[in-house]
Amino acid sequence: MKLYWAPQSRAFRALWMMEEAGCPYERVHVDIRKGAQNAPAFRAINPMMKVPALTDGEAAVAESAAICAYVAERCPEADLAPPLGSPKRGRYLHWLFFAAGCIEAAYTEKFTGAKLPNTSQAGWSSFERVIDVLDAAVQPGPWLLGEQFTAADVMIGADLNYGINVFKIVEPRPALAAYVARCTGRPAFQRAQAIDAAGA
Ligand SMILES: N[C@@H](CCC(=O)N[C@@H](CS)C(=O)NCC(=O)O)C(=O)O
Missing domain, CATH: 3.40.30.10 (Glutaredoxin)
Known part of the structure; x- marks a missing residue:
């Protein structure tokens, strides 16, 4: 690849x-x-x-x-994914698509200060609701689907790390901060960070 x-x-x-x-x-x-x-x-x-x-x-x-x-x-x-046929596929796909469809738009809303028509018309509802939903989702832990770390954690964990630690647009509520710390503590995250920091 x-x-x-x-x-x-x-x-x-x-x-x-x-x-x-x-x-x-x-x-x-x-x-x-x-x-x-x-x-x-x-x-x-x-x-x-x-x-x-x-x-x-x-x-x-x-x-x-x-x-x-x-x-x-x-x-x-x-x-890094629940097997086909597992009921966990539902939430797995949910969080992957949520990252692309809701977090991305919510961050853009926050960065630009864009005025929304209303929360029903905006597909991501609002920045505040996206963060509230994520805060609740990470509370059972350790990962979004429980004990299994999946590709959905890569998307959500990376986005929350950007939001909390890089751009500082997301308030580091205790559950969100603890989840991000678990993500950034993974050896694969740290290898990726070292590659990224080294540049091209
Ligand atoms: N929806 C894409 C967004 C990718 C994206 O926005 N990439 C930016 C870098 S952060 C880019 O390549 N920008 C170059 C350009 O648009 O000219 C994804 O989630 O992968």
């Missing part, structure tokens, strides 16, 4: 996922600060011209949550 990636970007989520999965992969630096994402060859992989993206033989995947789900299936020995 080839991970198309740039340091200090949303591609961190896919980078952490690759380190959790433990399958061999190659990192390809796409220098988004110099416009490399606009090259036709990369555009053929991700028409949105954004990192991360992943290729695997003839397969191409973009969107962080989709990459995390793909890699969990591709590297089953890492046990």
Whole structure:
């Protein structure tokens, strides 16, 4: 597999996922600060011209949550997803899509101070409700699905880490802060962080 990636970007989520999965992969630096994402060859992989993206033989995947789900299936020995048919698949998919569909929009709302039409019209409802929902979701612990750490924790854990520790837009409520500490304490997270810090 080839991970198309740039340091200090949303591609961190896919980078952490690759380190959790433990399958061999190659990192390809796409220098988004110099416009490399606009090259036709990369555009053929991700028409949105954004990192991360992943290729695997003839397969191409973009969107962080989709990459995390793909890699969990591709590297089953890492046990990063509940098996097909398990009732836990419901919440697993819920949290993967929640990260992409609700957290991303809620953070944009917070960053920009955008005025919402109302919480019924906004698909993510509101920044406050997204954080309340996450706060409740991480309380049973240790992970979103209980004892099993999954690709959904990579997406939600990375986003909460950005929100609390990097951008400081999320209040470090005790349960959220403890969950993020469990995530950032994982050896795979720390390997990914070291790779990210080292840059291209
Ligand atoms: N929805 C995408 C967002 C990816 C994204 O926004 N990537 C940014 C870096 S943080 C990017 O590649 N920006 C370069 C550009 O748009 O020119 C995902 O979740 O993977």
